[in-house]
Amino acid sequence: MRHLISPLDLSIEELDEILSLGQAIMQNPEKYSHVCDGKKLATLFYEPSTRTRLSFESAMLNLGGKVLGFSSADSSSASKGESVADTIRVISSFADICAMRHPKEGAPTVASMYSKIPVINAGDGGHNHPTQTLTDLLTIKSLKGRLDNMTIGMCGDLKFGRTVHSLINAMVRYENVRFILISPNELKIPDYLRQEVLDAKNIEYVETNELEKYMPELDILYMTRVQRERFFNEEDYIRLKDSFILDREKMKLARDDMYVLHPLPRVNEISTDVDDDPRAVYFEQVHYGVYARMALIITLLGLKDKC
Template identity: 55%
Template sequence: MNLMQLYDMIDLDQLSVEEIMDLIALSDSIRKNPWAYRESCRGKIMATLFYEPSTRTKMSFQTAMYRLGGEVIGFDNPENTSVSKGESLKDTITVVSGYADVIVMRNPREGAAAAASLYSKSPIINAGDGGHLHPTQTLTDLVTLYNEKGRLDHLRIGLCGDLKNGRTVHSLIRTMTRFPGSSFVLISTPELALPKYVRDVMDAAGCCYTEAASLERALPELDVLYMTRIQQERFASLEEYERQKGVFVLDGVKLRSAGPDLKILHPLPRVDEITVDVDNDPRASYFDQTVYGMYARMALILTILQSRDRPKKRKIPRSTHPHRCSNPKCITQTEHYLPGLFTEAGDMLLCSYCDEGTLI
């Protein structure tokens, strides 16, 4: 009996804290009694449009839909599609939304999901739009934290690895600042430090955060450790990489300094930033995290498909802006028919697709 109304899922920020808690509660209900939901989406079709491959995310969504009784169509190799013949995102989305009841889309361009939602006759779930947003990963993280820690407030969260480019890290921080008492420990190199705009979000929310140059120093005080990978090519030089890499690798020895209630998360895939001997530690939650992710996606799909207020056709905003977004990765750079949509913020225009700001 979930009465929450939800149409698209482009950005987790569109949900209130109450709505997030509703989705978490529904995830848990499904996890504890999956058979009660196994016919919930019978006769419904989900399309997975993956403009860049991500087998892991796709399998999670597919499993979620199948466990609700629905079916799945889609593609994961745009080389084989009409896209390679020059078809626009608008046309692909218009056609596929005539086939499917809900569309899950991953696209390398920032703002692609928001652009798709302008033309789709069916709800859009953003499964990653470039380095911009990946709301179902963050929802997965939240469901994991809630279940493994028992709460989402007053958590001291360590974030380790490439904090500069880590989309999942930025999104998790942004969301956690909305829960009371969150504090953060940033564990990275100066070159890969958290961008200023995420620090601004923490400051605005009044959250404490500190920095730590190594895992060892940070571990004792953490409730949660969120590990991510630092790609070799992110380091200044190969020497720098060789000198630094061990500092950000979690192994059984370093883990000895952590408390017994620590929970370790990782968005996966993991390469070597967590050693295999950690896997059997009861504090390692990164594999359970993928299972929580499946239930989180079931809750999301079900909520969206059960919502009533589904507009038959979206209205393209009539009053648009002549300015073009300056972000070279923005979807508007390649899909030229898209109307220029901006929000004014002081002397800035914020692109409604990719959220990038431009000085007027």
């Protein structure tokens, strides 16, 4: 039985197999519409979510399976003090696979230790978000045709942004990937990511607070919002929330084959006048996310032979 807690739980070969399966599903979704007949997915979301939760549910329904679960801690027995370990023991009796989002880092890891079914980390605090990473990789591979030999700009909240942390961990495994890390000083990537991942693997990167300067160099610009829910006080959030705003004028500095990604939701870090630019693919990215999760569910349930 396999779990997906971190992008590093999958080898490069396994990642490529899941991405290839995702692309195959995109090309012929009907072929996969009954792969999960009789299977159930539990969505255990202790923290609010729109895209991730509904993407998982859509993925399972598209595969012919069924879904159950809860959308907030208040609507679960967690409000009565039930532990994650006990919850997953119970859910293991109801479902065949589960996706868990939790505000505390490490909660899905705890769940995997007590679970009798595969556990998928759907986001734990500011730590990891591996299925968003699968979505990002499928988007990049489908649009650029490769995952190596590129310069990726990451802009906004790089300190608390779990999507950023997961994507960096995944992309450093490919050849000749360079990062431009654009953020206010207060929201730089965590030290462990700089020292234990980028420096340890001799990955080329630049830390800067100048978006415009590096726009012409980018193959991908990964925008993120400043996350209000991660701040301890409102004053710091208000001071930093508008640090970088991507607009039409800045897009004029970018190459014609540069794409803008965003894990969503956005607040005001991308102006709506960018939405009509063909290089703005953040809503298309949501579409790719369903296929990435369909491929992952099939893989973790051991159903690839049925495809």
